[in-house]
Amino acid sequence: MTKTYRIAAIPGDGIGVEVIGAGLAVLEVLTGNSGGFRLEVTRFDWGSERYRRIGSLMPADGAAQLLAFDAILFGAVGAPDLPDHLTLWGLRLAICQPLDQYANVRPTRILPGIRSPLARVGPGDLDWVIVRENSEGEYAGHGGRSHRGKPQEVATEVAIFTRAGVTRIMRFAFELARSRPRKRLTVVTKSNAQRHGLLLWDEIAAEVAQGFPDVSWDKMLVDAMTVRMTLHPQSLDTIVATNLHADILSDLAAALAGSIGIAPTANLNPDGSTPSMFEPIHGSAHDIAGKGIANPVATFWTAAMMLEHLGEPAAAARLMRAIERVTADPTLHTPDLGGAASTRRVKEAVIAALTLADPEPPPGQIGTPPAPGPLPTE
Numbered sequence: 593m594t595k596t597y598r599i600a601a602i603p604g605d606g607i608g609v610e611v612i613g614a615g616l617a618v619l620e621v622l623t624g625n626s627g628g629f630r631l632e633v634t635r636f637d638w639g640s641e642r643y644r645r646i647g648s649l650m651p652a653d654g655a656a657q658l659l660a661f662d663a664i665l666f667g668a669v670g671a672p673d674l675p676d677h678l679t680l681w682g683l684r685l686a687i688c689q690p691l692d693q694y695a696n697v698r699p700t701r702i703l704p705g706i707r708s709p710l711a712r713v714g715p716g717d718l719d720w721v722i723v724r725e726n727s728e729g730e731y732a733g734h735g736g737r738s739h740r741g742k743p744q745e746v747a748t749e750v751a752i753f754t755r756a757g758v759t760r761i762m763r764f765a766f767e768l769a770r771s772r773p774r775k776r777l778t779v780v781t782k783s784n785a786q787r788h789g790l791l792l793w794d795e796i797a798a799e800v801a802q803g804f805p806d807v808s809w810d811k812m813l814v815d816a817m818t819v820r821m822t823l824h825p826q827s828l829d830t831i832v833a834t835n836l837h838a839d840i841l842s843d844l845a846a847a848l849a850g851s852i853g854i855a856p857t858a859n860l861n862p863d864g865s866t867p868s869m870f871e872p873i874h875g876s877a878h879d880i881a882g883k884g885i886a887n888p889v890a891t892f893w894t895a896a897m898m899l900e901h902l903g904e905p906a907a908a909a910r911l912m913r914a915i916e917r918v919t920a921d922p923t924l925h926t927p928d929l930g931g932a933a934s935t936r937r938v939k940e941a942v943i944a945a946l947t948l949a950d951p952e953p954p955p956g957q958i959g960t961p962p963a964p965g966p967l968p969t970e
Contacts, residue, residue: 606876608667696724724838753789765832853887856894
């Protein structure tokens with residue numbers, strides 16, 4: 593019997609509409625050839641255009657509506673005429689936080705045919721997975737402003753770090769590091785300056801590490817980490833950091849791998865109690881929206897992560913190999929990679945390559961980790 597997965601597609605804003613359209617077209621061909629499962633896709637018009645029409649980016653019960661789905665494929669949110677904090681908190685975070693998608697996973701590696709801006713760094717030298725705590729920290733949403741417009745105006749942004757939240761993301765990161773061939777984890781904080789919340793991070797990392805004697809781990813301050821990423825990328829494998837730090841470091845990682853246009857991400861609820869959400873990390877990019885030149889590779893890789901998460905590793909492998917066949921050809925590079933190919937041309941090339949793709953990728957190459965074990969009771 594053919595298994596059916598219910599997918600909520602939220603293209604959102606800017607190039608999100610274009611790349612999600614390309615991604616769904618590729619998935620339709622892939623699942624049509626698989627024979628073992630199908631995707632039932634429901635599209636949602638949530639985003640900035642909806643806000644302009646009725647004053648909200650998504651319905652008040654939007655997160656509850658998404659509980660009926662097995663996964664969410666998300667494009668981007670953001671518009672030049674709307675404040676960024678309004679669109680981010682009105683859509684993306686309004687999904688991630690209620691659905692407790694606390695593990696943001698961002699794999700980074702140099703795909704075939706793509707050159708890193710780093711000298712003497714090629715495929716195999718940069719192969720990382722960045723784990724971003726996705727539910728609290730600097731993006732917890734606590735704080736406020738008073739005395740607006742006065743000389744004594746005050747604004748506070750409170751970073752929230754809880755033992756439960758830090759412990760679960762640290763366990764997740766150690767589990768992921770254990771599943772990868774090098775079994776290596778780097779914990780990134782700024783605990784010399786942030787001596788309360790991030791010292792807690794350091795302490796919990798040391799506690800959790802005791803349960804993973806087969807994983808080697810080290811600590812880095814976030815500023816020193818940027819130097820290590822650029823000068824010694826081969827020394828890194830799995831990385832875990834706070835909501836803010838990992839957000840910044842993962843954009844740097846994407847640039848070092850060739851382009852933010854190829855970078856995928858997964859917002860995971862690891863225990864499966866709510867659906868997880870998968871999105872390219874490039875944002876809405878309104879400067880190129882509508883020109884047909886957005887790179888859809890990040891969305892295709894994101895779709896592969898979604899398939900692996902759903903329990904379809906063979907289909908995910910086929911899609912990843914098709915992506916690699918296409919990126920290996922410089923004539924199929926979009927402008928962000930220095931080429932002249934269109935979104936449509938890359939999409940059609942991936943669809944054609946699906947008939948040639950190898951059934952299995954090298955281990956650890958897609959990026960979605962196994963679910964972690966149970967949290968400690970004490």
